[in-house]
Amino acid sequence: xxxxxxxxxxxxxxxxxxxxxxxxxxxxxxxxxxxxxxxxxxxxxxxxxxxxxxxxxxxxxxxxxxxxxxxxxxxxxxxxxxxxxxxxxxxxxxxxxxxxxxxxxxxxxxxxxxxxxxxxxxxxxxxxxxxxxxxxxxxxxxxxxxxxxxxxxxxxxxxxxxxxxxxxxxxxxxxxxxxxxxxxxxxxxxxxxxxxxxxxxxxxxxxxxxxxxxxxxxxxxxxxxxxxxxxxxxxxxxxxxxxxxxxxxxxxxxxxxxxxxxxxxxxxxxxxxxxxxxxxxxxxxxxxxxxxxxxxxxxxxxxxxxxxxxxxxxxxxxxxxxxxxxxxxxxxxxxxxxxxxxxxxxxxxxxxxxxxxxxxxxxxxxxxxxxxxxxxxxx
Amino acid sequence: xxxxxxxxxxxxxxxxxxxxxxxxxxxxxxxxxxxxxxxxxxxxxxxxxxxxxxxxxxxxxxxxxxxxxxxxxxxxxxxxxxxxxxxxxxxxxxxxxxxxxxxxxxxxxxxxxxxxxxxxxxxxxxxxxxxxxxxxxxxxxxxxxxxxxxxxxxxxxxxxxxxxxxxxxxxxxxxxxxxxxxxxxxxxxxxxxxxxxxxxxxxxxxxxxxxxxxxxxxxxxxxxxxxxxxxxxxxxxxxxxxxxxxxxxxxxxxxxxxxxxxxxxxxxxxxxxxxxxxxxxxxxxxxxxxxxxxxxxxxxxxxxxxxxxxxxxxxxxxxxxxxxxxxxxxxxxxxxxxxxxxxxxxxxxxxxxxxxxxxxxxxxxxxxxxxxxxxxxx
Numbered sequence: 052x053x054x055x056x057x058x059x060x061x062x063x064x065x066x067x068x069x070x071x072x073x074x075x076x077x078x079x080x081x082x083x084x085x086x087x088x089x090x091x092x093x094x095x096x097x098x099x100x101x102x103x104x105x106x107x108x109x110x111x112x113x114x115x116x117x118x119x120x121x122x123x124x125x126x127x128x129x130x131x132x133x134x135x136x137x138x139x140x141x142x143x144x145x146x147x148x149x150x151x152x153x154x155x156x157x158x159x160x161x162x163x164x165x166x167x168x169x170x171x172x173x174x175x176x177x178x179x180x181x182x183x184x185x186x187x188x189x190x191x192x193x194x195x196x197x198x199x200x201x202x203x204x205x206x207x208x209x210x211x212x213x214x215x216x217x218x219x220x221x222x223x224x225x226x227x228x229x230x231x232x233x234x235x236x237x238x239x240x241x242x243x244x245x246x247x248x249x250x251x252x253x254x255x256x257x258x259x260x261x262x263x264x265x266x267x268x269x270x271x272x273x274x275x276x277x278x279x280x281x282x283x284x285x286x287x288x289x290x291x292x293x294x295x296x297x298x299x300x301x302x303x304x305x306x307x308x309x310x311x312x313x314x315x316x317x318x319x320x321x322x323x324x325x326x327x328x329x330x331x332x333x334x335x336x337x338x339x340x341x342x343x344x345x346x347x348x349x350x351x352x353x354x355x356x357x358x359x360x361x362x363x364x365x366x367x368x369x370x371x372x373x374x375x376x377x378x379x380x381x382x383x384x385x386x387x388x389x390x391x392x393x394x395x396x397x398x399x400x401x402x403x404x405x406x407x408x409x410x411x412x413x414x415x416x417x418x419x420x421x422x423x424x425x426x427x428x429x430x
Numbered sequence: 431x432x433x434x435x436x437x438x439x440x441x442x443x444x445x446x447x448x449x450x451x452x453x454x455x456x457x458x459x460x461x462x463x464x465x466x467x468x469x470x471x472x473x474x475x476x477x478x479x480x481x482x483x484x485x486x487x488x489x490x491x492x493x494x495x496x497x498x499x500x501x502x503x504x505x506x507x508x509x510x511x512x513x514x515x516x517x518x519x520x521x522x523x524x525x526x527x528x529x530x531x532x533x534x535x536x537x538x539x540x541x542x543x544x545x546x547x548x549x550x551x552x553x554x555x556x557x558x559x560x561x562x563x564x565x566x567x568x569x570x571x572x573x574x575x576x577x578x579x580x581x582x583x584x585x586x587x588x589x590x591x592x593x594x595x596x597x598x599x600x601x602x603x604x605x606x607x608x609x610x611x612x613x614x615x616x617x618x619x620x621x622x623x624x625x626x627x628x629x630x631x632x633x634x635x636x637x638x639x640x641x642x643x644x645x646x647x648x649x650x651x652x653x654x655x656x657x658x659x660x661x662x663x664x665x666x667x668x669x670x671x672x673x674x675x676x677x678x679x680x681x682x683x684x685x686x687x688x689x690x691x692x693x694x695x696x697x698x699x700x701x702x703x704x705x706x707x708x709x710x711x712x713x714x715x716x717x718x719x720x721x722x723x724x725x726x727x728x729x730x731x732x733x734x735x736x737x738x739x740x741x742x743x744x745x746x747x748x749x750x751x752x753x754x755x756x757x758x759x760x761x762x763x764x765x766x767x768x769x770x771x772x773x774x775x776x777x778x779x780x781x782x783x784x785x786x787x788x789x790x791x792x793x794x795x796x797x798x799x800x801x802x803x804x805x806x807x808x
Binding site for chain 2: 085086310318319325326327330331332333334337338340342343344345346347350351353358362363364
């Protein structure tokens with residue numbers, strides 16, 4: 052059964068820089084935005100862009116992630132012919148191995164891709180927060196008659212050394228790719244979203260697989276090889292909100308962004324909804340003593356305290372006299388009475404005793420609170 | 431045989447039946463375009479969700495619904511039953527609207543539902559039927575009720591509960607007088623009797639069909655009244671007492687009162703106790719957003735709302751927008767309503783998709799809330 056386009060969603064990242072948040076969890080499965088997990092944004096983009104053939108490549112701590120994705124029902128990806136397929140590393144008669152890199156993960160699943168005999172392959176990653184129409188990207192790819200299209204976003208010049216930077220000509224043709232350059236020539240950063248002509252890509256992946264010294268990575272090996280061979284690589288400018296939530300600081304920042312009135316990404320946008328599971332908690336109960344400002348609150352919460360610039364996932368209780376500032380409370384958290392929290396990310400099902408004070412100062416990284424460090428960080 | 435091990439019963443020999451025949455149009459404006467079972471309740475649910483969830487959580491794997499009219503919204507809500515885990519190969523959800531053409535049919539009332547779906551009941555594998563309406567609000571499982579029914583060997587077992595403070599809504603209910611060992615001595619309309627029949631009962635399927643035939647032959651029109659209550663002396667009828675939180679909603683007055691009752695923390699926690707979720711159609715709304723100017727107290731708020739104004743002692747359903755300077759008090763605001771800046775609402779029940787324009791003031795009485803029909807712009 053032929054499909055024009057197959058989407059490969061890379062969801063195997065360890066997310067080392069997220070510390071305790073990814074202790075037992077793959078990065079794409081980390082809770083985000085009061086009711087979602089990070090991967091919901093990419094999966095919802097697939098649904099909203101009418102991409103119906105999606106392979107999800109998982110590897111690290113996949114239990115929660117697999118349970119969350121299931122057969123893809125929340126994203127209409129439970130389909131008869133194609134839909135969602137989870138692609139974990141596997142062994143064959145002559146052995147097998149983990150996915151050694153992003154490129155390796157794709158070529159190891161060549162059989163999956165070729166079932167659909169696609170013209171194009173879209174590679175996206177499951178750890179970014181953004182709303183994007185992949186169909187528009189595909190149209191741009193076709194118009195340019197490109198071999199490869201890379202989606203790019205403008206980043207502040209002072210941050211260019213943190214990104215993979217693409218140098219382009221005026222018509223967006225890419226002539227150079229620099230990974231985390233010290234003196235960048237451009238501020239167009241790769242978003243890790245690529246469209247390839249499958250036949251072209253397949254050749255490069257097969258060649259790369261033979262190389263012992265290769266990292267088998269798109270950014271480090273495949274794209275530089277393609278540029279060296281003078282293929283048609285084009286950039287596609289994305290001008291919406293896009294955030295890599297790879298560090299605790301950026302994870303926290305992305306949440307604070309959601310509370311801004313003028314953010315271009317709106318969770319209430321009915322034209323571009325973000326879908327997830329729903330665990331059927333009752334509506335939130337806001338008590339007589341509650342004060343809520345600049346906050347997001349989900350079902351099943353009972354709030355008697357004061358919230359400012361904070362996000363409550365489902366089934367969180369905040370008792371009387373407590374003050375929660377700039378904090379993120381994951382599902383099932385219980386905050387006792389007269390607690391003070393500032394710049395804290397509280398992990399699932401943690402109970403904070405009455406009168407606790409936990410705060411990170413403005414210049415410090417926000418505190419990730421779990422049962423293991425609860426005593427140690429309480430002031 | 432149902433009993434597998436001592437004390438362990440297989441509830442999959444019991445099917446559920448939600449009979450909506452006798453509960454139409456009791457909520458005025460709210461039931462102009464939908465049946466009572468489909469009326470939104472408690473911020474994110476519909477009335478029928480409570481009994482349907484109870485059935486689903488009791489592992490009842492087949493549920494049939496008798497509905498005669500205004501069922502479009504109900505069917506939209508229930509879909510394939512997937513949200514209650516009732517999209518099954520074995521069993522599942524059967525909505526049975528009145529599409530029947532038997533020229534010899536003389537049956538009336540809810541008996542015509544039984545008569546015209548007789549083949550459906552005969553084909554099913556369940557030995558027992560649990561029958562319920564949609565006006566009894568509770569969050570429980572029916573296993574103990576079924577066990578009680580089997581242990582006592584009764585013909586019929588009624589789920590009853592006791593309301594110490596009798597309210598107007600209980601006047602419309604059947605009251606139960608219990609003799610020794612839970613056996614039902616009388617079913618009356620005694621306004622002083624606090625023991626109320628919930629409308630939920632269990633009966634053996636073969637007996638059900640037998641009584642249906644008798645009723646039809648006798649030109650009767652109400653299965654419970656004519657088939658069960660009238661045969662009180664002939665049948666052994668048991669009462670199973672339910673002592674969890676519950677309420678009965680059969681009028682605008684009781685709808686408003688029982689909605690407001692859920693703002694009490696104790697009642698809220700009793701009805702929505704930890705881990706016992708009431709299942710409903712999933713809406714995929716974002717968490718509710720409170721702005722810098724919002725002032726919300728003692729309220730029940732669903733997801734997808736954006737609140738810039740003031741809300742007190744109210745229930746907001748999904749996707750409601752309360753603009754800056756707007757005040758909502760003692761009101762029930764249903765899905766996707768918009769309250770524009772400066773508008774003031776008090777003692778109002780507002781159906782879905784209503785817009786209240788800038789600086790508009792609407793006020794009902796506490797005893798008689800002002801009900802606004804769907805899709806109005808005021």
